[in-house]
Amino acid sequence: MGINKIVSVLDRIEEWVDRWLDRTSGVARSTTLRDRQASESSHRSIQIPKGRWRVNQSVRTRERVREIARASGWKSAIGYLRKIDPLVFEEFVLTGFEMRGHRVRRSQRYSGDGGIDGRVFLHGEWWLIQSKRYAASIRPEDVREFARVCEREAARGFFVHTGxxxxxxxRAFRRNPAIQVLSGRQMVRHLLDMD
Known part of the structure; x- marks a missing residue:
């Protein structure tokens, strides 16, 4: 059996597993972007699921935010992020974790996701991610709601925001030590891998 045939069979198996995981878990399986780039360089293409154009947009946004942060500072980068499509911001956050080499699972849909935009595998466990693109102060009720989701899922979480x-x-964050906040300069440096 030739290498092309093996690759073809493996691709079909991967598609089947993805469909099965999508139906049973409600969360999309994902490789890291570095894995995708390695696959593409070996002439294999990985299809982004229908409606996932925002993932590609988030990669372009990441490069634009990096340019802004270098030229004008992190506050300007935050200002730019506050103006982008909120769903692209969710993907920007997940892409930032992927580009740091972490495994990420994206939610299947943007609305009705149960307060979970995605998951990232860190320190041997899956962390929940909630991304909020705020122009002003964040709402404490959003923090409390995410804390309830983390408690229900028995998981730790990242609350990532631009506000x-x-x-x-x-106070809400202090009462919920399972939630880590990622915002401001720390968010820009972390998601752009500029530490």
Whole structure:
């Protein structure tokens, strides 16, 4: 059996497993972007599921935000992120984790996702991700709702946002140590892999 035949069979098996996982778990399986780039360089193409054009847009957004951060600083980068499509921001966050080499699972849909935009595998466990593109202060009720989701899923989580963290939200985060906040300069540096 030739290598092309083996690759073809493996591709069909991978598609079948993806469809089965999608139906049973409600979460899309994903390889890291580095894996995708390696696959593409070996002349295999991985299809992005229908409606996932935002993933490609998030890669372009990441490069634009990197340019802005280098030229004008992290505050300008945050200002730019506050203006992009909120669904592209969700993908920007997930892409940032992927580009750092972490495995990511994207939610199957953008609305009705149960408060989970995706999951990232860190330190031997899956962390939930909630991404919020705010122009002003974040809402403490969003923090509390995400804390309930993390508790229900028995998982830790990242609350990633572009807004300001007011006193009530800070208290909500302190009461929920399973949630890590990623915002401001820290968010830009982490998601752009600039640490």
């Amino acid at each position: 300001r963290t007011g006193p009530q939200s800070r």
